[in-house]
Amino acid sequence: MDFKKIKLEAKEKINGHLWDVWKPIIVIAVLSSIISLIIETVLGPGTTTTVNENAKTFSEMLSSIKTTYNYPSMISSRLFSLLLVPASVGSVLYMLNFVRGKEYSLDNLKVYYPKIGIIIALNIVMSVLIGLGYIALLIPGIILTFAYSMTFYIFADHPDLSLMDYLRKSREMMKGYKFNYFAFSLSFIGWILLCFLIIPIIWVVPYIETSMTIYYDELKKSQEVE
Template identity: 30%
Template sequence: MSSQLKKAAKESLSGRWGFAVLTVILFSIIQGVPGLFGSDIDEPANTMDLVVSMVSILLIPVGVGWTWIAMSIARGEETKVTDLFEPYGMFFKVIGLAIVQLFFIFLWLLLLVVPGIIKSFSYMLTFYILRDEPSIGILEAITRSRKMMDGHKMEAFLLLLSFIGWALLGIVTLGLAFLWITPYFSVTFAKFYDRVRGEQTPEPTSDFVAPY
């Protein structure tokens, strides 16, 4: 399964590597912004930590934007660099979803590390779902992800493990190879989402279902 998804990802990236690498460079620069605030030694540590945390939260939609660009590439859709900022159009929902998701994972981690890791896989499709269904509620997106990942968590784990060699290559090249590895990884997981979604027909939920 992993090899098929990777092959499909390479096919989707064919002819679009330049765009993908350029977007990763911009994405990396933006994600590095919080680190700039840590260089001001004249400010108290607590103040700088607060600033860095706030800036990091404000940049969460950019990370989601990269995920959505990877989805577009995986589906052969037209996309542009400025689509990185598309999630800011639903800023509060994106931030709220990220916070609630992390809160649930944190609660599971309080029990044991392994359940926390397992739940992180259960919730990994939430932002993919949000892109396809922007009107969906925060808890419903998390619940939908949990249901879609039933029976697929091990597949996702093995898919992640299959990139360890690539990650080592990225480290050996002092991060340079990640300019190509990141699109490859992201588009592959977008393919994974589309495959899982294609296997299921979401049913409307009239009653509350616990997202955890």
């Protein structure tokens, strides 16, 4: 995969269109914040940390730190966050349309809600498989993360497949490209570090999102030719 070509195309795509890429990101972030706020208002925060302010030494202060877990709040937050997964998949469709020069709008975010069942199931299965990989050893977890990294791109392109088909197709697509995609992702580390300065994030996030989407498209095209 030609990293320079992909990144150059991404820069050209977002030129004058930063807001277009930011729109779905902001909408999903706002919805997520609203859900979290409602849950915390009703059930309280997921975690509460207390410390003994009368501690005389730093070590005493550290030993006095206690974290209380509000499991109903934590579980509710996780369950309700699943409701946004179809919107996240819709944002993938939005970005695919954007890089392909097709019509895109925030309506893309609600396109897949009729398929919320398989999307949530797919999300859970992927999380379990990747989680088990990390529990076994770090390396298997990383490998599985990249093996299933194209799952929702494939879903956006082919919304009528079975759950196992999406997982299989992503594995097949990433066969021989997992390290390549890892290297591509790692190539943005400098830009990500710049985001700590706040202002660069306005450009960096759309740049990375667009680059990742173009990577999928280029990989798909190369395999269709083969």
